[in-house]
Amino acid sequence: MIQFENVSKVYEHNGKELRAVDGVDISIEKGEIFGVIGFSGAGKSTLVRLVNLLEQPSGGNILVEEDDLSRLSKPGLRKMRKRIGMIFQHFNLLESKTVLHNVAFPLIISGTPKKKIKARVEEVLDFVGLSDKAHQYPEELSGGQKQRVGIARALVTSPDILLCDEATSALDPETTKSILQLLKRVRDEYNLTILMITHEMNAVREVCDRVAVMENGQVIEQGSIFELFSNPQHPTTKNFIQSVMESDIPPSILSGIEERGGGRHVYRVTFVREKAAQPIFSQVAKNYQVEVNVLFGQITELQGIPFGQLVVELLGEDREIVRALDYIQRTVSVQEVEADAG
Ligand SMILES: Nc1ncnc2c1ncn2[C@@H]1O[C@H](COP(=O)(O)OP(=O)(O)OP(=O)(O)O)[C@@H](O)[C@H]1O
Ligand SMILES: [Mg+2]
Structure with missing residues:
Protein backbone atom coordinates (compact mmCIF):
# COMPACT_ATOMS: atom_id res chain seq x y z
CA MET A 1 0.00 0.00 0.00
CA THR A 236 17.74 2.15 21.09
CA THR A 237 14.83 -0.24 20.66
CA LYS A 238 15.70 -1.82 24.00
CA ASN A 239 15.66 1.64 25.56
CA PHE A 240 12.20 2.46 24.26
CA ILE A 241 10.83 -0.86 25.46
CA GLN A 242 12.51 -0.64 28.82
CA SER A 243 10.92 2.75 29.43
CA VAL A 244 7.36 1.43 28.94
CA MET A 245 8.00 -1.71 30.93
CA GLU A 246 9.39 0.37 33.75
CA SER A 247 6.38 2.68 33.66
CA ASP A 248 4.21 -0.40 34.23
CA ILE A 249 5.86 -1.03 37.61
CA PRO A 250 3.95 0.74 40.40
CA PRO A 251 5.94 3.70 41.82
CA SER A 252 5.54 2.37 45.37
CA ILE A 253 7.49 -0.73 44.41
CA LEU A 254 10.24 1.25 42.72
CA SER A 255 10.58 3.62 45.67
CA GLY A 256 10.55 0.63 48.02
CA ILE A 257 13.60 -0.69 46.22
CA GLU A 258 15.26 2.68 46.57
CA GLU A 259 14.45 3.07 50.26
CA ARG A 260 15.87 -0.23 51.29
CA GLY A 261 18.88 0.77 49.27
CA GLY A 262 22.14 -0.58 47.89
CA GLY A 263 23.25 -4.16 47.68
CA ARG A 264 19.84 -5.40 46.65
CA HIS A 265 19.61 -7.59 43.61
CA VAL A 266 16.41 -6.62 41.86
CA TYR A 267 15.68 -7.73 38.30
CA ARG A 268 12.94 -7.35 35.77
CA VAL A 269 12.24 -10.58 33.97
CA THR A 270 10.18 -10.54 30.78
CA PHE A 271 8.77 -13.66 29.26
CA VAL A 272 6.50 -14.68 26.42
CA ARG A 273 4.13 -17.51 25.64
CA GLU A 274 4.94 -20.85 27.18
CA LYS A 275 8.17 -19.64 28.69
CA ALA A 276 6.31 -18.90 31.91
CA ALA A 277 8.68 -17.72 34.57
CA GLN A 278 7.36 -19.68 37.52
CA PRO A 279 8.95 -23.07 36.70
CA ILE A 280 12.28 -21.32 36.19
CA PHE A 281 12.19 -19.79 39.63
CA SER A 282 11.30 -23.02 41.34
CA GLN A 283 14.32 -24.54 39.57
CA VAL A 284 16.46 -21.65 40.80
CA ALA A 285 15.31 -22.17 44.36
CA LYS A 286 16.04 -25.90 44.08
CA ASN A 287 19.43 -25.77 42.36
CA TYR A 288 21.07 -22.65 43.77
CA GLN A 289 21.48 -21.17 47.21
CA VAL A 290 19.22 -18.32 46.17
CA GLU A 291 15.82 -17.24 47.35
CA VAL A 292 13.46 -15.58 44.88
CA ASN A 293 11.21 -12.85 46.21
CA VAL A 294 8.57 -11.66 43.71
CA LEU A 295 7.93 -7.92 44.15
CA PHE A 296 5.64 -7.36 41.22
CA GLY A 297 4.14 -9.31 38.35
CA GLN A 298 1.81 -8.71 35.45
CA ILE A 299 0.77 -10.34 32.24
CA THR A 300 -0.41 -8.21 29.35
CA GLU A 301 -1.28 -9.20 25.83
CA LEU A 302 0.64 -8.15 22.77
CA GLN A 303 -1.19 -8.89 19.53
CA GLY A 304 -3.10 -11.60 21.34
CA ILE A 305 -0.01 -13.28 22.79
CA PRO A 306 0.57 -13.33 26.55
CA PHE A 307 3.53 -11.19 27.52
CA GLY A 308 4.59 -10.97 31.13
CA GLN A 309 7.01 -9.24 33.38
CA LEU A 310 8.06 -10.02 36.91
CA VAL A 311 10.13 -7.88 39.20
CA VAL A 312 12.05 -10.18 41.49
CA GLU A 313 14.60 -9.79 44.21
CA LEU A 314 17.26 -12.46 44.47
CA LEU A 315 18.53 -13.12 47.98
CA GLY A 316 21.78 -14.93 48.59
CA GLU A 317 25.53 -14.77 48.20
CA ASP A 318 26.75 -12.74 45.21
CA ARG A 319 28.48 -15.75 43.69
CA GLU A 320 25.31 -17.86 43.83
CA ILE A 321 23.22 -15.01 42.42
CA VAL A 322 25.53 -14.72 39.42
CA ARG A 323 25.15 -18.44 38.76
CA ALA A 324 21.37 -18.28 39.16
CA LEU A 325 21.14 -15.29 36.82
CA ASP A 326 23.14 -17.12 34.22
CA TYR A 327 20.63 -19.95 34.41
CA ILE A 328 17.58 -17.65 34.24
CA GLN A 329 18.98 -15.76 31.27
CA ARG A 330 19.11 -18.90 29.20
CA THR A 331 15.31 -18.96 29.05
CA VAL A 332 13.96 -15.46 29.63
CA SER A 333 15.11 -11.88 29.22
CA VAL A 334 16.50 -10.24 32.38
CA GLN A 335 17.35 -6.61 33.18
CA GLU A 336 18.63 -5.21 36.40
CA VAL A 337 16.26 -2.69 38.01
CA GLU A 338 18.22 0.32 39.20
CA ALA A 339 17.34 1.50 42.67
CA ASP A 340 16.87 5.07 41.40
CA ALA A 341 14.60 4.01 38.52
CA GLY A 342 11.52 5.63 40.11
N1 LIG B 1 13.59 21.91 6.04
C1 LIG B 1 14.70 21.45 6.64
N2 LIG B 1 15.92 21.99 6.36
C2 LIG B 1 17.04 21.52 6.94
N3 LIG B 1 17.07 20.54 7.85
C3 LIG B 1 15.89 19.97 8.18
C4 LIG B 1 14.65 20.40 7.62
N4 LIG B 1 13.66 19.65 8.15
C5 LIG B 1 14.24 18.81 9.01
N5 LIG B 1 15.58 18.99 9.04
C6 LIG B 1 16.54 18.23 9.86
O1 LIG B 1 16.33 16.86 9.59
C7 LIG B 1 16.48 16.09 10.78
C8 LIG B 1 15.24 15.27 11.00
O2 LIG B 1 14.16 16.15 11.33
P1 LIG B 1 12.67 15.65 11.59
O3 LIG B 1 11.83 16.84 11.84
O4 LIG B 1 12.27 14.75 10.49
O5 LIG B 1 12.86 14.81 12.93
P2 LIG B 1 11.75 14.14 13.87
O6 LIG B 1 12.15 12.73 14.03
O7 LIG B 1 10.40 14.42 13.34
O8 LIG B 1 12.00 14.89 15.25
P3 LIG B 1 10.91 15.34 16.38
O9 LIG B 1 10.63 14.12 17.20
O10 LIG B 1 11.64 16.37 17.15
O11 LIG B 1 9.69 15.87 15.68
C9 LIG B 1 16.79 17.07 11.89
O12 LIG B 1 18.16 17.07 12.11
C10 LIG B 1 16.30 18.39 11.34
O13 LIG B 1 17.07 19.44 11.86
MG1 LIG C 1 8.73 15.44 14.09
Whole structure:
Protein backbone atom coordinates (compact mmCIF):
# COMPACT_ATOMS: atom_id res chain seq x y z
CA MET A 1 0.00 0.00 0.00
CA ILE A 2 2.74 2.46 0.99
CA GLN A 3 6.20 1.39 -0.02
CA PHE A 4 9.45 3.17 0.71
CA GLU A 5 12.28 1.91 -1.47
CA ASN A 6 15.74 3.11 -0.41
CA VAL A 7 14.28 6.56 0.27
CA SER A 8 16.56 9.44 1.25
CA LYS A 9 16.08 13.12 1.93
CA VAL A 10 19.16 15.30 2.12
CA TYR A 11 19.08 18.91 3.32
CA GLU A 12 21.83 21.43 2.72
CA HIS A 13 22.63 23.45 5.77
CA ASN A 14 25.51 25.98 5.82
CA GLY A 15 27.13 24.10 2.96
CA LYS A 16 26.88 20.84 4.91
CA GLU A 17 24.72 17.89 3.94
CA LEU A 18 22.24 16.53 6.44
CA ARG A 19 20.70 13.17 5.68
CA ALA A 20 17.34 13.59 7.43
CA VAL A 21 16.11 10.33 5.87
CA ASP A 22 18.76 7.86 4.85
CA GLY A 23 18.04 4.75 2.77
CA VAL A 24 14.69 3.82 4.28
CA ASP A 25 12.93 0.62 3.19
CA ILE A 26 9.47 0.13 4.64
CA SER A 27 6.49 -1.68 3.21
CA ILE A 28 3.10 -0.94 4.76
CA GLU A 29 0.09 -3.14 3.99
CA LYS A 30 -3.41 -1.89 3.31
CA GLY A 31 -5.41 -1.63 6.52
CA GLU A 32 -2.32 -1.79 8.68
CA ILE A 33 -1.47 0.57 11.53
CA PHE A 34 2.24 1.10 11.13
CA GLY A 35 4.23 3.00 13.74
CA VAL A 36 7.48 4.88 13.26
CA ILE A 37 9.20 5.62 16.53
CA GLY A 38 12.39 7.53 17.22
CA PHE A 39 13.91 10.28 19.31
CA SER A 40 13.78 13.93 18.32
CA GLY A 41 15.60 14.60 15.05
CA ALA A 42 15.47 10.97 13.90
CA GLY A 43 13.77 11.99 10.65
CA LYS A 44 10.19 10.88 11.37
CA SER A 45 8.41 14.06 10.31
CA THR A 46 10.55 14.30 7.21
CA LEU A 47 9.43 10.79 6.30
CA VAL A 48 5.79 11.82 6.67
CA ARG A 49 6.29 14.97 4.61
CA LEU A 50 7.56 12.77 1.80
CA VAL A 51 4.32 10.79 1.83
CA ASN A 52 1.98 13.75 1.98
CA LEU A 53 3.82 15.27 -0.97
CA LEU A 54 5.12 18.33 0.86
CA GLU A 55 8.68 17.25 0.01
CA GLN A 56 10.39 15.36 -2.78
CA PRO A 57 12.85 12.61 -1.88
CA SER A 58 16.49 13.13 -2.83
CA GLY A 59 16.72 9.46 -3.74
CA GLY A 60 14.66 6.29 -3.89
CA ASN A 61 10.98 5.74 -4.60
CA ILE A 62 7.74 6.01 -2.66
CA LEU A 63 4.86 4.01 -4.03
CA VAL A 64 1.25 4.34 -2.97
CA GLU A 65 -0.39 1.25 -4.37
CA GLU A 66 0.80 1.24 -7.95
CA ASP A 67 1.57 4.96 -8.15
CA ASP A 68 5.13 6.24 -7.86
CA LEU A 69 4.69 9.60 -6.12
CA SER A 70 7.56 11.27 -7.96
CA ARG A 71 6.07 10.40 -11.35
CA LEU A 72 2.59 11.81 -10.80
CA SER A 73 1.28 14.48 -13.15
CA LYS A 74 -0.31 17.63 -11.66
CA PRO A 75 -3.85 16.21 -11.81
CA GLY A 76 -2.46 12.92 -10.49
CA LEU A 77 -0.97 14.78 -7.54
CA ARG A 78 -4.27 16.48 -6.77
CA LYS A 79 -6.03 13.13 -6.83
CA MET A 80 -3.38 11.57 -4.62
CA ARG A 81 -3.66 14.39 -2.06
CA LYS A 82 -7.35 13.55 -1.65
CA ARG A 83 -6.42 9.98 -0.83
CA ILE A 84 -4.22 11.09 2.07
CA GLY A 85 -5.51 12.60 5.32
CA MET A 86 -3.33 13.95 8.08
CA ILE A 87 -3.60 14.82 11.77
CA PHE A 88 -1.14 16.86 13.79
CA GLN A 89 0.20 17.23 17.33
CA HIS A 90 -1.25 20.74 17.73
CA PHE A 91 -4.44 19.94 15.80
CA ASN A 92 -4.01 22.88 13.33
CA LEU A 93 -7.67 23.95 13.55
CA LEU A 94 -9.04 27.27 12.31
CA GLU A 95 -9.74 29.03 15.60
CA SER A 96 -12.23 31.53 14.14
CA LYS A 97 -14.37 28.81 12.58
CA THR A 98 -16.84 26.42 14.17
CA VAL A 99 -16.19 22.70 14.49
CA LEU A 100 -18.57 22.14 11.60
CA HIS A 101 -16.73 24.59 9.38
CA ASN A 102 -13.33 23.14 10.31
CA VAL A 103 -14.44 19.66 9.35
CA ALA A 104 -16.17 20.87 6.18
CA PHE A 105 -13.11 22.86 5.08
CA PRO A 106 -11.43 20.25 2.83
CA LEU A 107 -14.76 19.68 1.03
CA ILE A 108 -15.42 23.41 0.65
CA ILE A 109 -12.06 24.04 -1.03
CA SER A 110 -12.54 21.09 -3.35
CA GLY A 111 -15.88 22.51 -4.51
CA THR A 112 -18.16 19.81 -3.15
CA PRO A 113 -21.91 20.67 -3.37
CA LYS A 114 -23.32 22.10 -0.10
CA LYS A 115 -25.87 19.36 0.45
CA LYS A 116 -23.24 16.68 0.15
CA ILE A 117 -20.94 18.54 2.51
CA LYS A 118 -23.61 18.76 5.19
CA ALA A 119 -24.41 15.07 5.05
CA ARG A 120 -20.77 13.98 5.08
CA VAL A 121 -19.78 16.34 7.92
CA GLU A 122 -22.66 15.09 10.05
CA GLU A 123 -21.55 11.54 9.36
CA VAL A 124 -17.92 12.01 10.41
CA LEU A 125 -18.80 14.17 13.43
CA ASP A 126 -21.09 11.41 14.57
CA PHE A 127 -18.29 8.88 14.03
CA VAL A 128 -15.87 10.80 16.28
CA GLY A 129 -18.62 11.48 18.85
CA LEU A 130 -18.84 15.25 18.46
CA SER A 131 -22.27 15.78 16.89
CA ASP A 132 -23.29 17.99 19.79
CA LYS A 133 -20.26 20.29 19.38
CA ALA A 134 -20.80 21.19 15.71
CA HIS A 135 -21.51 24.85 16.40
CA GLN A 136 -18.84 25.44 19.01
CA TYR A 137 -15.39 26.91 18.44
CA PRO A 138 -12.05 25.13 18.96
CA GLU A 139 -11.19 27.22 22.03
CA GLU A 140 -14.26 25.80 23.75
CA LEU A 141 -12.99 22.23 23.35
CA SER A 142 -10.60 20.03 25.32
CA GLY A 143 -7.41 18.76 23.68
CA GLY A 144 -8.94 15.36 23.06
CA GLN A 145 -12.03 16.91 21.49
CA LYS A 146 -9.83 19.09 19.28
CA GLN A 147 -7.99 16.02 18.05
CA ARG A 148 -11.36 14.38 17.32
CA VAL A 149 -12.16 17.39 15.16
CA GLY A 150 -8.78 16.91 13.47
CA ILE A 151 -9.61 13.26 12.81
CA ALA A 152 -13.08 14.13 11.48
CA ARG A 153 -11.53 16.72 9.16
CA ALA A 154 -8.99 14.18 7.92
CA LEU A 155 -11.71 11.60 7.27
CA VAL A 156 -14.21 13.89 5.59
CA THR A 157 -12.73 13.36 2.11
CA SER A 158 -12.77 9.56 2.58
CA PRO A 159 -9.01 9.07 2.23
CA ASP A 160 -7.25 5.70 1.95
CA ILE A 161 -4.33 6.74 4.11
CA LEU A 162 -4.16 8.57 7.41
CA LEU A 163 -0.86 10.12 8.48
CA CYS A 164 -0.48 10.97 12.16
CA ASP A 165 2.50 13.04 13.28
CA GLU A 166 2.70 12.94 17.10
CA ALA A 167 -1.11 12.99 17.18
CA THR A 168 -1.29 12.18 20.89
CA SER A 169 1.86 13.87 22.18
CA ALA A 170 0.02 16.94 23.48
CA LEU A 171 -2.57 14.86 25.35
CA ASP A 172 -2.72 13.33 28.82
CA PRO A 173 -2.51 9.51 29.11
CA GLU A 174 -6.27 8.90 29.43
CA THR A 175 -7.11 11.13 26.47
CA THR A 176 -4.27 9.55 24.51
CA LYS A 177 -5.86 6.16 25.07
CA SER A 178 -9.24 7.29 23.82
CA ILE A 179 -7.74 8.89 20.70
CA LEU A 180 -5.72 5.75 19.98
CA GLN A 181 -8.88 3.65 20.34
CA LEU A 182 -10.60 6.00 17.91
CA LEU A 183 -7.77 5.53 15.40
CA LYS A 184 -8.23 1.79 15.72
CA ARG A 185 -11.93 2.22 14.95
CA VAL A 186 -11.00 4.34 11.93
CA ARG A 187 -8.93 1.49 10.62
CA ASP A 188 -11.47 -1.20 11.47
CA GLU A 189 -14.50 0.58 10.03
CA TYR A 190 -13.00 2.37 7.03
CA ASN A 191 -10.10 -0.04 6.34
CA LEU A 192 -7.68 2.90 6.23
CA THR A 193 -3.95 2.45 6.25
CA ILE A 194 -2.47 4.44 9.14
CA LEU A 195 1.11 5.65 9.39
CA MET A 196 1.70 6.80 12.94
CA ILE A 197 4.76 8.81 13.92
CA THR A 198 5.53 9.02 17.61
CA HIS A 199 8.23 9.05 20.25
CA GLU A 200 5.98 7.19 22.70
CA MET A 201 6.38 3.43 22.85
CA ASN A 202 3.14 3.21 24.82
CA ALA A 203 1.17 4.59 21.89
CA VAL A 204 2.88 2.10 19.59
CA ARG A 205 2.12 -0.79 21.91
CA GLU A 206 -1.51 0.26 22.20
CA VAL A 207 -2.49 0.26 18.52
CA CYS A 208 0.23 -0.54 16.01
CA ASP A 209 0.51 -3.81 14.12
CA ARG A 210 4.13 -3.20 13.16
CA VAL A 211 6.71 -0.59 13.95
CA ALA A 212 9.97 0.76 12.55
CA VAL A 213 12.53 2.34 14.87
CA MET A 214 14.37 5.29 13.34
CA GLU A 215 17.68 6.84 14.30
CA ASN A 216 19.77 9.35 12.34
CA GLY A 217 17.46 9.04 9.35
CA GLN A 218 17.79 5.26 9.18
CA VAL A 219 15.47 2.44 10.13
CA ILE A 220 17.53 0.52 12.67
CA GLU A 221 14.94 -2.17 13.35
CA GLN A 222 11.42 -3.09 12.27
CA GLY A 223 8.93 -5.84 12.92
CA SER A 224 5.64 -6.72 14.59
CA ILE A 225 4.98 -5.23 18.01
CA PHE A 226 5.28 -8.68 19.45
CA GLU A 227 8.65 -9.30 17.81
CA LEU A 228 10.06 -6.01 18.99
CA PHE A 229 8.84 -6.36 22.56
CA SER A 230 9.84 -9.98 22.94
CA ASN A 231 13.18 -9.80 21.20
CA PRO A 232 14.53 -6.28 20.63
CA GLN A 233 17.95 -6.17 18.96
CA HIS A 234 19.17 -2.61 18.79
CA PRO A 235 20.08 -0.72 22.01
CA THR A 236 17.74 2.15 21.09
CA THR A 237 14.83 -0.24 20.66
CA LYS A 238 15.70 -1.82 24.00
CA ASN A 239 15.66 1.64 25.56
CA PHE A 240 12.20 2.46 24.26
CA ILE A 241 10.83 -0.86 25.46
CA GLN A 242 12.51 -0.64 28.82
CA SER A 243 10.92 2.75 29.43
CA VAL A 244 7.36 1.43 28.94
CA MET A 245 8.00 -1.71 30.93
CA GLU A 246 9.39 0.37 33.75
CA SER A 247 6.38 2.68 33.66
CA ASP A 248 4.21 -0.40 34.23
CA ILE A 249 5.86 -1.03 37.61
CA PRO A 250 3.95 0.74 40.40
CA PRO A 251 5.94 3.70 41.82
CA SER A 252 5.54 2.37 45.37
CA ILE A 253 7.49 -0.73 44.41
CA LEU A 254 10.24 1.25 42.72
CA SER A 255 10.58 3.62 45.67
CA GLY A 256 10.55 0.63 48.02
CA ILE A 257 13.60 -0.69 46.22
CA GLU A 258 15.26 2.68 46.57
CA GLU A 259 14.45 3.07 50.26
CA ARG A 260 15.87 -0.23 51.29
CA GLY A 261 18.88 0.77 49.27
CA GLY A 262 22.14 -0.58 47.89
CA GLY A 263 23.25 -4.16 47.68
CA ARG A 264 19.84 -5.40 46.65
CA HIS A 265 19.61 -7.59 43.61
CA VAL A 266 16.41 -6.62 41.86
CA TYR A 267 15.68 -7.73 38.30
CA ARG A 268 12.94 -7.35 35.77
CA VAL A 269 12.24 -10.58 33.97
CA THR A 270 10.18 -10.54 30.78
CA PHE A 271 8.77 -13.66 29.26
CA VAL A 272 6.50 -14.68 26.42
CA ARG A 273 4.13 -17.51 25.64
CA GLU A 274 4.94 -20.85 27.18
CA LYS A 275 8.17 -19.64 28.69
CA ALA A 276 6.31 -18.90 31.91
CA ALA A 277 8.68 -17.72 34.57
CA GLN A 278 7.36 -19.68 37.52
CA PRO A 279 8.95 -23.07 36.70
CA ILE A 280 12.28 -21.32 36.19
CA PHE A 281 12.19 -19.79 39.63
CA SER A 282 11.30 -23.02 41.34
CA GLN A 283 14.32 -24.54 39.57
CA VAL A 284 16.46 -21.65 40.80
CA ALA A 285 15.31 -22.17 44.36
CA LYS A 286 16.04 -25.90 44.08
CA ASN A 287 19.43 -25.77 42.36
CA TYR A 288 21.07 -22.65 43.77
CA GLN A 289 21.48 -21.17 47.21
CA VAL A 290 19.22 -18.32 46.17
CA GLU A 291 15.82 -17.24 47.35
CA VAL A 292 13.46 -15.58 44.88
CA ASN A 293 11.21 -12.85 46.21
CA VAL A 294 8.57 -11.66 43.71
CA LEU A 295 7.93 -7.92 44.15
CA PHE A 296 5.64 -7.36 41.22
CA GLY A 297 4.14 -9.31 38.35
CA GLN A 298 1.81 -8.71 35.45
CA ILE A 299 0.77 -10.34 32.24
CA THR A 300 -0.41 -8.21 29.35
CA GLU A 301 -1.28 -9.20 25.83
CA LEU A 302 0.64 -8.15 22.77
CA GLN A 303 -1.19 -8.89 19.53
CA GLY A 304 -3.10 -11.60 21.34
CA ILE A 305 -0.01 -13.28 22.79
CA PRO A 306 0.57 -13.33 26.55
CA PHE A 307 3.53 -11.19 27.52
CA GLY A 308 4.59 -10.97 31.13
CA GLN A 309 7.01 -9.24 33.38
CA LEU A 310 8.06 -10.02 36.91
CA VAL A 311 10.13 -7.88 39.20
CA VAL A 312 12.05 -10.18 41.49
CA GLU A 313 14.60 -9.79 44.21
CA LEU A 314 17.26 -12.46 44.47
CA LEU A 315 18.53 -13.12 47.98
CA GLY A 316 21.78 -14.93 48.59
CA GLU A 317 25.53 -14.77 48.20
CA ASP A 318 26.75 -12.74 45.21
CA ARG A 319 28.48 -15.75 43.69
CA GLU A 320 25.31 -17.86 43.83
CA ILE A 321 23.22 -15.01 42.42
CA VAL A 322 25.53 -14.72 39.42
CA ARG A 323 25.15 -18.44 38.76
CA ALA A 324 21.37 -18.28 39.16
CA LEU A 325 21.14 -15.29 36.82
CA ASP A 326 23.14 -17.12 34.22
CA TYR A 327 20.63 -19.95 34.41
CA ILE A 328 17.58 -17.65 34.24
CA GLN A 329 18.98 -15.76 31.27
CA ARG A 330 19.11 -18.90 29.20
CA THR A 331 15.31 -18.96 29.05
CA VAL A 332 13.96 -15.46 29.63
CA SER A 333 15.11 -11.88 29.22
CA VAL A 334 16.50 -10.24 32.38
CA GLN A 335 17.35 -6.61 33.18
CA GLU A 336 18.63 -5.21 36.40
CA VAL A 337 16.26 -2.69 38.01
CA GLU A 338 18.22 0.32 39.20
CA ALA A 339 17.34 1.50 42.67
CA ASP A 340 16.87 5.07 41.40
CA ALA A 341 14.60 4.01 38.52
CA GLY A 342 11.52 5.63 40.11
N1 LIG B 1 13.59 21.91 6.04
C1 LIG B 1 14.70 21.45 6.64
N2 LIG B 1 15.92 21.99 6.36
C2 LIG B 1 17.04 21.52 6.94
N3 LIG B 1 17.07 20.54 7.85
C3 LIG B 1 15.89 19.97 8.18
C4 LIG B 1 14.65 20.40 7.62
N4 LIG B 1 13.66 19.65 8.15
C5 LIG B 1 14.24 18.81 9.01
N5 LIG B 1 15.58 18.99 9.04
C6 LIG B 1 16.54 18.23 9.86
O1 LIG B 1 16.33 16.86 9.59
C7 LIG B 1 16.48 16.09 10.78
C8 LIG B 1 15.24 15.27 11.00
O2 LIG B 1 14.16 16.15 11.33
P1 LIG B 1 12.67 15.65 11.59
O3 LIG B 1 11.83 16.84 11.84
O4 LIG B 1 12.27 14.75 10.49
O5 LIG B 1 12.86 14.81 12.93
P2 LIG B 1 11.75 14.14 13.87
O6 LIG B 1 12.15 12.73 14.03
O7 LIG B 1 10.40 14.42 13.34
O8 LIG B 1 12.00 14.89 15.25
P3 LIG B 1 10.91 15.34 16.38
O9 LIG B 1 10.63 14.12 17.20
O10 LIG B 1 11.64 16.37 17.15
O11 LIG B 1 9.69 15.87 15.68
C9 LIG B 1 16.79 17.07 11.89
O12 LIG B 1 18.16 17.07 12.11
C10 LIG B 1 16.30 18.39 11.34
O13 LIG B 1 17.07 19.44 11.86
MG1 LIG C 1 8.73 15.44 14.09
